[in-house]
Amino acid sequence: MQKITLKNLTKKFGNDLILDHINMEIELGELVALLGPSGCGKTTTLKLISGLISPTDGDILFSDESVLDTPVEKRSSVLVFQDYLLFPHLNIAENISFGLKMRGVDKQTRLKKASDLLSLVDLPGYENYYPHEVSGGQKQRVSLARALAIDPQVLLLDEPLSNLDVNLREDMQELILELHSENDMTTIFVTHDHEEAMIMSDKIAIMNNGIIEQYGPGEELYKNPKNKFVADFFGNANYLLGEVKSGKFIYDSWEIPLKNQFNISDIKQINAAMIRPENVEFNKKIKNGLNFKAKIKERKFIGERVHYKLSLKNNKEIIVTVLSENTPPVKDEINIAVDYRNIWFMKI
Numbered sequence: 511m512q513k514i515t516l517k518n519l520t521k522k523f524g525n526d527l528i529l530d531h532i533n534m535e536i537e538l539g540e541l542v543a544l545l546g547p548s549g550c551g552k553t554t555t556l557k558l559i560s561g562l563i564s565p566t567d568g569d570i571l572f573s574d575e576s577v578l579d580t581p582v583e584k585r586s587s588v589l590v591f592q593d594y595l596l597f598p599h600l601n602i603a604e605n606i607s608f609g610l611k612m613r614g615v616d617k618q619t620r621l622k623k624a625s626d627l628l629s630l631v632d633l634p635g636y637e638n639y640y641p642h643e644v645s646g647g648q649k650q651r652v653s654l655a656r657a658l659a660i661d662p663q664v665l666l667l668d669e670p671l672s673n674l675d676v677n678l679r680e681d682m683q684e685l686i687l688e689l690h691s692e693n694d695m696t697t698i699f700v701t702h703d704h705e706e707a708m709i710m711s712d713k714i715a716i717m718n719n720g721i722i723e724q725y726g727p728g729e730e731l732y733k734n735p736k737n738k739f740v741a742d743f744f745g746n747a748n749y750l751l752g753e754v755k756s757g758k759f760i761y762d763s764w765e766i767p768l769k770n771q772f773n774i775s776d777i778k779q780i781n782a783a784m785i786r787p788e789n790v791e792f793n794k795k796i797k798n799g800l801n802f803k804a805k806i807k808e809r810k811f812i813g814e815r816v817h818y819k820l821s822l823k824n825n826k827e828i829i830v831t832v833l834s835e836n837t838p839p840v841k842d843e844i845n846i847a848v849d850y851r852n853i854w855f856m857k858i
């Protein structure tokens with residue numbers, strides 16, 4: 511196992527700044543997700559950690575030692591690409607044991623290891639198949655097995671689940687979690703999908719345009735987003751634009767006490783209160799909360815939940831999600847409550 515530290519990690523391609531002084535610590539044995547939109551630098555970060563490319567500036571430490579001068583094959587890390595990159599002319603067993611062959615391991619040991627790994631990824635008996643004879647999900651498993659063959663201490667996964675359908679995806683999520691905990695590896699994986707990041711990881715780094723917007727446990731990012739970008743990444747949100755006066759957030763005729771929930775050094779900068787759709791409650795009064803009336807403009811039943819669009823008395827529309835039991839119809843005016851603890855303040 512290795513602790514990984516990224517210190518002011520910077521990468522330029524030509525004049526394009528792709529990673530801009532990234533700082534991050536990944537503790538021993540942690541599973542961390544890099545989450546962000548296309549092109550924000552996630553794959554580049556993995557390639558830098560694996561040693562496939564070199565940084566323009568900054569440092570990468572494994573267990574507090576710089577690895578910048580350590581070549582790819584000596585870094586104890588392995589990068590699994592989303593498009594598998596299996597050798598088409600080698601069978602599955604040969605693909606899995608290729609790295610061992612390069613390290614001079616004898617054939618019998620290699621084949622035994624390949625068989626053991628195939629059982630581990632739930633593909634026993636697939637040794638003699640060729641990559642074109644197995645499905646996308648199976649290729650994904652083979653490429654994981656190939657990565658594990660060299661007993662890496664750091665496993666880097668680039669969108670390992672992106673090509674899989676929902677059921678296979680869930681199976682693979684479980685498999686990765688199992689492999690991660692059984693093999694004592696520090697694991698970093700890239701994803702576009704916030705739910706996947708939440709399910710899989712101890713911590714999430716939200717990346718945007720070559721920087722890390724926020725890094726921490728998923729629940730913390732969801733509940734205490736530093737900014738709109740992070741808040742929006744975890745689903746829908748309502749933003750009420752207003753200002754801070756005498757320690758309160760003023761929106762229309764509402765005065766909302768500022769709770770200790772923001773990562774802003776100067777509270778005067780705050781110009782928005784954020785409310786998640788699921789934190790709005792119907793037909794309820796909350797003592798330490800906002801209580802108001804709203805009109806139901808739209809109602810969409812989607813199974814266990816119902817999505818609403820409500821309009822406030824100043825005509826501002828907000829979105830609300832509630833469990834579908836006893837939900838009111840369109841046109842009703844209803845009493846709404848939001849606990850102050852579920853209102854987040856930020857500058858947008």
Ligand SMILES: Nc1ncnc2c1ncn2[C@@H]1O[C@H](COP(=O)(O)OP(=O)(O)OP(=O)(O)O)[C@@H](O)[C@H]1O
Pocket residue numbers: 523528546547548549550551552553554555
């Ligand atoms: N070898 C390269 N030469 C020039 N530009 C590159 C190179 N590799 C990546 N880039 C650019 O760096 C930026 C970040 O790419 P990267 O692949 O790290 O993004 P990403 O967040 O992984 O995106 P995606 O989710 O689409 O895979 C992109 O604008 C990309 O075009």
